[in-house]
Amino acid sequence: MSFVSILFLLAAGAAACLHYALPARFRVAYLLALSYGFYATWSLPYLALLLAASALVYLAGQRIAAVPGEGQKKLFLGAGIGGLLALVIAFKLAGEIRGMLFPLGLSYYSFKLIAYLVEVYWDDSVCEPDFWAFMLYPAFFPQIVSGPIQRPLEFFTQLRRQAMARADYAQIEAGMRLILGGLMLKLLIADRLNAFIAAVELQPASYNHQIILLEACCFTLQLYADFAGYTNIAIGIGKLFGITAPPNFAAPFAASNIQEMWRRWHMSLTSWVTDYLFMPLQMALRGLGHVSTILCITISMVVIGLWHGLTCNFLVFGLCHAVFVSATALTAKLRRRIFGIHVVTRVIGYGIGVPLTFVAMTFSQLFWRTVTWANAMQHINLVFGRTPCGTLGWEGMRTEVAEPVMICMALAAYFGAGAPGLRWLAGRIGLIVPAWVQYGLALLLISTLTIEAGSSFIYGQF
């Protein structure tokens, strides 16, 4: 069931109403039943896999907290993490080799479960004694499709609070605003950009160089609008049930270097890799100086790349970012010395850094978005003019596809840069136009401007 289907959204709203009508002691069980019900609409056998993985990690967590010796703790931790990673790798390989369907949300819930095991290993008190509350952590339906990857302690604390609380109308309204904003990002912007990208991809060699370059940039903007739209809806639905997930995006297109961009893009994955892989690795290799930094960055970025899929293209995507992030880290002091001396030099540095970061991201997406190496090379050759481009321009595609591209790209770039001034403008509009009129207008826009051939969420495949 898709997050953008009207049936799903109505069902989620009704389920949230019932949630608050239930006595506190039934709410966790109710949320668990809802989450398993949601998963079962997709696949029953893979629901059994989710149940088994969660139950085994629950037991492993109990053992890690209970055993006294460091060696024994490490044994259960290693077994738990090893089992989960083996599961993810086996299904990714089965998908690549045999075309087997990848279990919905496996990449996300296995990372949640690994986070839980490591946190319990670091601090026994994180161990969750309530079996049903624990089972809900990986399964919580607003987060299972594509995250955000919420941390265990944050989830359990909120779960206990919401189970005891009355409906928080401010939180519910904030959730509905996020859902509405997410729907607009996905249906009005991302899907339109997708129509343009799909039209160019049908016959890329026929289009002129300007269209090819525009399409490459368009993909980065579409990916943002699509994934940020999804994330807003996911966080919004969670809020209806009293659970606030961490953000996944914080104005990534305002980042002035690639390291900063990763702190703003798919943040719940980046921070997961930073805390559970990069930091322990750095601590283990801390005597090696710059070699350690480059090695840890490379391993972390390769893991981020391969997390999307075990393909050569995702590996190269990770390696591209390893080079970009390493270069950023190693030149940090030099850049601070050159650009940090005066407000004017800082503005110049920012003016150079922001477009350069966007170009670096767009270049790496040429590997990320393509399935085969030959396909990636075809895109790269066209973008860099190594293969002669065609002559077709805007006239080569349908008017309804071509017309909204520039405005949608500008809107995606504006929202991706943190929508500067929007809060001030919304405050002013709020003084004149009542909230219900604003919401009505947003719904009207969604219902009238949504294109028929909407695409599924890009990150749903991982």
Add this chain to the structure above:
Amino acid sequence: MEQAAIMPRLTGVFQDIFAIPNLAISPNTTAADVPGWDSLSHINLVLAVERNFSIRLTTREVRGMKNVGDLVDLIAKKAG
């Protein structure tokens, strides 16, 4: 080691690592308060603290630190 003696030495370490000569820190200072204190520079700070106070920190201890106050407590405990 006395907590009062740790703070001035630790301030010097911070000023050196983050290249901010007049940087002032307090027990409540967090990474968000110091420009350049990110996951990459954090390890340089850990290394400098270990060298300066002749101690060895574990991943679990480093992960558990929420602010400068936690780091001071840790140094006080470890440096004897």
